[in-house]
Amino acid sequence: MILPQFEIFGALPDGTLVDVFTLTNRHGLRMRVMTYGAVLLSLEVPDRSGQLADVVLGFTSLEEYLSSSGFHGTVAGRFANRIAQGRFTLDGQDFQLAINNEPAGIPCALHGGLKGFDKAVWKAEGVSRDDSQGVRFRHLSPDGDEGYPGNLEVHLTYWLTDQNEWQIDYETVTDMPTPVNLTQHAFFNLKGEGEGTILNHELRLNATRFTPVTAGLIPTGELRSVVGSPLDFTTSTVIGDRIEADDEQLTFARGYDHNYVLDHTDGPLTLAARVLEPKSGRIMEVLTTEPGVQLYTGNFLTGTEAGKSGRPYHFRNGFCLETQHFPDSPNQPTFPSCILRPGETLRSKTIYRFTTV
Secondary structure, three states: OOOOOOEEEEEOOOOOEEEEEEEEEEOEEEEEEEOOOEEEOOOEEEEEOOOOOOEEOOOOOHHHHOOOOOOOOOEOOOOOEEEEEOOEEEEOOOOOOOEEEHHHHHHHHEEEOOHHHHHOEEEEEEEOOOEEEEEEEEEOOOOOOOOOOOOOEEEEEEEEOOOEEEEEEEEEOOOOOOEOOEEEOOOOOOOOOOOOOOOOOOOEEOEEEEEEEEOOOOEOOEEEEEEOOOOOOOEEEHHOOOOOOOOOOHHOOOOOOEEOOOOOOOOOOOEEEEEEEEOOOOEEEEEOOOOOOEOOOOOOOOOOOOOOOOOOOOOOOOOEEEOOOOHHHHHHOOOOOOOOOOOOOEEEEEEEEEEEE
């Protein structure tokens, strides 16, 4: 397997160059990623007749990514999702993070802060193995970065395999105890980028519980059953069927923006989600070692940003399935721990697998 190609994508205002890598597999799938934010720029996958389409929302220029606040295709960290009031206590010490989000007027730290991993220029190199092309990214987040303690070293590898899988391997180490929660924030539309609503997609989640939230989108600490509620995707359900239901949780989030507690029954790597777009026949399966997955249905896409197709991204034109630890975990002692300590190595894997029907 040959190494992926790379070229310069653009430069930051300070002159820092940003590279883009192009990966292909033997079936013609093509993936483009860049060093700014470790962003997934595009992912072209076939429909049932073999026609390729880019199924990832995004932009054509670096400048558009610099001006966007939507986390399109980025890696979110140090802590993906929200931390209440941007505060937590660890080993008796209080930490205050940057505040960059205020749903319902309630402040929180979101996706790593004002300048999280989504705005870092990662060091990167092309890699390969027998059945895959890949890009290995590295980033050092210094002690005090956005208020987080410790020097955190992150290694991240994207693989495009001949099995039509996008594999993501995360590995992190630290020299001080610190919360870590990394995720990929790609927006998908399996009809194709710029092809309108995702409400016709059929979704199944391997989760019988979720973490309900307050009006500020912070978990209450409860692990609530989805049974009998419009948040139940334990059987394949059209996303739009119940998204407008009279339900407090859907009202708070303007749709689905909730962490689901995965039922790990298949060992460390479990099938978390399966999505079918019936017109194209494209299927995306998500497998992960993480304890949760955040379903987000593009509720804050406003139509003010136009994507690669030149068409605006309107309300619910994309969805995310963000594999993760639970939101606000540093303040929720009953949630799985997200604390990484010196001498430990945190490893995680997520796979997005593409097939057709």
